[in-house]
Amino acid sequence: MTPKVFYISDGTAITAEVFGHAVLSQFPVEFEALTIPFIDSVAKAEKVKQQINDSFITTSLRPVVFHSIVNSDIRDIIFSSEGLDYDFLNTFVSPLEQQLGIKAAPVINRTHGKSTANEAYDNRIDAINFTLDNDDGQTMKHMDKADIILLGVSRCGKTPSSLYLSMQFGIKAANYPFVEDDMDNLKLPEALKRNKSKLFGLTIDPNRLHEIRQGRMENSRYSSLRQCRIEVKEVEMLYKKERIPFVNTTYHSVEEISARILDITGLKRHMF
Amino acid sequence: MTPKVFYISDGTAITAEVFGHAVLSQFPVEFEALTIPFIDSVAKAEKVKQQINDSFITTSLRPVVFHSIVNSDIRDIIFSSEGLDYDFLNTFVSPLEQQLGIKAAPVINRTHGKSTANEAYDNRIDAINFTLDNDDGQTMKHMDKADIILLGVSRCGKTPSSLYLSMQFGIKAANYPFVEDDMDNLKLPEALKRNKSKLFGLTIDPNRLHEIRQGRMENSRYSSLRQCRIEVKEVEMLYKKERIPFVNTTYHSVEEISARILDITGLKRHMF
Structure with missing residues (x-):
């Protein structure tokens, strides 16, 4: 039982x-x-x-x-x-x-309460809003204000990881996708180049990527295993050429990916 | 020290x-x-x-x-x-x-690891994607598939709360904003009416709302204390008229808001 x-x-x-x-x-x-x-x-x-x-x-x-x-x-x-x-x-x-040698002075619900830590809390909400406004490369205007910029192909885990970084750790995480049309001549846009120290790459096993994309757009060129392989290969080559640190998301949860990113970059957690 | x-x-x-x-x-x-x-x-x-x-x-x-x-x-x-x-x-x-009377069989990093709980994990990622796709009333197409639909005026905390519900608890949370133009004749759109049991209202202290909106759009009609008061009043009247449960977000963190929503609605947490 x-x-x-x-x-x-x-x-x-x-x-x-x-x-x-x-x-x-x-x-x-x-x-x-x-x-x-x-x-x-x-x-x-x-x-x-x-x-x-x-x-x-x-x-x-x-x-x-x-x-x-x-x-x-x-x-x-x-x-x-x-x-x-x-x-x-x-x-x-x-x-x-x-x-x-200090007496505890218990207060109910201090852990997730709001009143004792308003500033940290407001920062966290600002970070979430920043991440939403700068998700998926919608705009490059605020890249200079990001704490970190995640890179990767479509559906490799950029958005959930960015959101976790902002929600759990109060980190302003933007993210930028490399899309099919970029693949022939893959390079970093200007707004990313000048923020090179903030770049962090994600990669993924092509078979897993194929599986995920099939769920979104079945039997398309976008979801084909061939296309997934090309994109992952190109992107990993770019990371290596540009010396951008990267992690493989295939076998890791958003918690692990986010914690590894902080560990590798040295970014501080702003939890409370 | x-x-x-x-x-x-x-x-x-x-x-x-x-x-x-x-x-x-x-x-x-x-x-x-x-x-x-x-x-x-x-x-x-x-x-x-x-x-x-x-x-x-x-x-x-x-x-x-x-x-x-x-x-x-x-x-x-x-x-x-x-x-x-x-x-x-x-x-x-x-x-x-x-x-x-059971021996522990420790495995490193089981808590936030991925391999032991792939299904729950995939559900959680699906919930995050659902929330992003159905944020801020962008579309009403998928309201029937939501576990919960948060309502409220602009900047009352809908988006962070929806994201927390999906990220932490694996809940498919959509949200729908009431905007300035709705205020003269506030009513529920058809897609919400037929999902009435899923509706949950958020409200906020008008002074705090004014403060938050000033940060986004200073000295606008949108951010004026007068407008904030009107919107909050109208929305609360609608909640009461339609018997929609609601919480005030002013003094609560997203963790508290989310936990209260689950507590009041009886929705199950799908954490692991």
Whole structure:
């Protein structure tokens, strides 16, 4: 039987979920996950406790409960359930208090809240807007203001990677596509040349590219394996000639691609 | 002196960073954070250990070290540094092994890796593309395929919220703007009417809207406080008349807005 896991928080539960998933992905079994955010009252906590207990009765397995709740009255109710409780925050907060010699001053939902970090938040929204306005080479006007400019053929992962860079890390990421007509004489446009230090290439396995393009435009010249091979080859040659660093997106998620780009370029993360 | 914190991982370090930030935000002090991803060899770990030890020498404060490293040889090197070590993963993995009676089978970088969860990953990329193709009411053709349709006036937070919903939760989020010309006789277009159960409204404090619009188009009719007030009032009246649930984005981050939308609508998160 699939073990159940509850992610519970007085805030968005995004942190509990991301972290709990990291812990559970170390185990070679599947878990059935239920995320319950905004548990900010005793009444709501009692209902959740009931859910946890019901799950124990139905499945005869104690569910795993990962939670991060600041208020101790609410937390105690979750603790009193039949679940296997793991208190994410306090497991680390107490030893840190001792080692740092600083008392914690918990505030609900500080992680993804807005009020404490308005400037960083506004920067992040600006970065998202910048990325949308400068997606897919729509305009070259603002390339000078970009933190990074991703290059690559159509459908190699430029847009999701740019968006992740802006949303998660507050990086102003523009991107520029090389299209079919460029292939005969591939070179960098002037606006990119003068921003050479910001250029970062993406490449992809031609077979995977073919698969993705078939999903968009079946049996077209654009999606043919032959065309995919030509474009990838040309673009990789350009990266090498111009000494533009590049990563292959085929086997990496947007998270990995983005983290690698920051690692290679030395760009700073502006998360919070 | 500002205490230093290192987030170290053999993968992207995104989980270590997000979770570490959640823990440290419980303390009423600022930390100077340094994130070091992809520490996947003994040689790299030795360099990081040196960095941690140097930081201790320079600042006379033991830096806080949050890490999630699967390989035990690499982990031991970080453990042997002068930092205050907190091992995110293993703190929970060992008790879970006992309580579940299942041995962990660690695999590096499972959290944000791609290979183990290709289908979920592809869905997420599809959702991002859907959101981009259906941003700002560019087309009404695909509204029937959306999981949710966000409504609101220009610059109230529709686009960042839609993108977060798709990127983080794999939700196909479209959005539709109400513009100045709609205000005299505000009503729902046909494509939205027939998808009424998917509609979700955003609203915003008119003063904040005025501020944001001034940043885009200073001293225009569009950005005037008067116009902002009219639009917000009209849109909120429509939400109430049509019984469309809505949230005020003024004091919430995209994470909070998105989590609230899922909580209110009951839409499932498709994270992994």
